[in-house]
Amino acid sequence: MKPQKIDHVCIAVRDLDEARIRWEKILGKGPDDEYVDEPEQIRVARYMVGEVGLELMESTSPDGPVARHLDRHGEGVMVLSLGVESTAAAVDELTAEGFPFVPAPETGEVLRPFRGGRFAFVHPKAVNGVLLELIDDGTGD
Amino acid sequence: MKPQKIDHVCIAVRDLDEARIRWEKILGKGPDDEYVDEPEQIRVARYMVGEVGLELMESTSPDGPVARHLDRHGEGVMVLSLGVESTAAAVDELTAEGFPFVPAPETGEVLRPFRGGRFAFVHPKAVNGVLLELIDDGTGD
Secondary structure: OOOOEEEEEEEEOOOHHHHHHHHHHHHOOOOOEEEEEOOOOEEEEEEEEOOEEEEEEEEOOOOOHHHHHHHHHOOEEEEEEEEOOOHHHHHHHHHHOOOOEEOOOOOOOOOEEEOOEEEEEEOHHHOOOOEEEEEOOOOOO | OOOOEEEEEEEEOOOHHHHHHHHHHHHOOOOOEEEEEOOOOEEEEEEEEOOEEEEEEEEOOOOOHHHHHHHHHOOEEEEEEEEOOOHHHHHHHHHHOOOOEEOOOOOOOOOEEEOOEEEEEEOHHHOOOOEEEEEOOOOOO
């Protein structure tokens, strides 16, 4: 595999509206995208910085994955996401190399759907504490 | 200000040689750059992923900033760096907006030199726990 780019970086925040005020002064603009991802229990503001999406991410529930991350680690960078041609192929290749993946709590599946593509998380214990995502746009399978 | 791109993302690791083995399987290549930054007390392997440098970073001393970060937070993403036209101008603009910066321990200066350019760190307390770097290549001042 060969990731084509860093697709996005997610920053876990406690209060998205308050975080937006700070980051928009630094980024010099409002969000390029805003969405709620119900399976992941997150509300997101995304800002394109060059080819990378910088995402501010708030939990929509007190016990979602972002809420639990905030309880354990506090605010900060939570996810680093690499854009790949095919998430399924990348998961197969890295699984064969011994990398563990994090199954989705609801489905137990490693591959998770998002807007026509799929993503998966390499377990942080295998990649130096980083919650490393692989994501495709659904055109490469 | 308007950052042009994410310049690099730094991952703090305890053992660079061991981390390289894992990450090079994921990135599908060896480093595009390797260097030691003595003032920062770090040894770095940098991999270009699209336009962004993904850096694995090990401390060269037991009490350098990366060693202290590892003691407090463990391994993981430590720095998010935004490429700007002029670090000095960005620092002036954000200081006027009330953002605090982290002075370099050795010099007490906010602006730090690197390869003809300069960089500076916004204090994590002002940006949701992110150690946010601004960096230029020295051509914009």
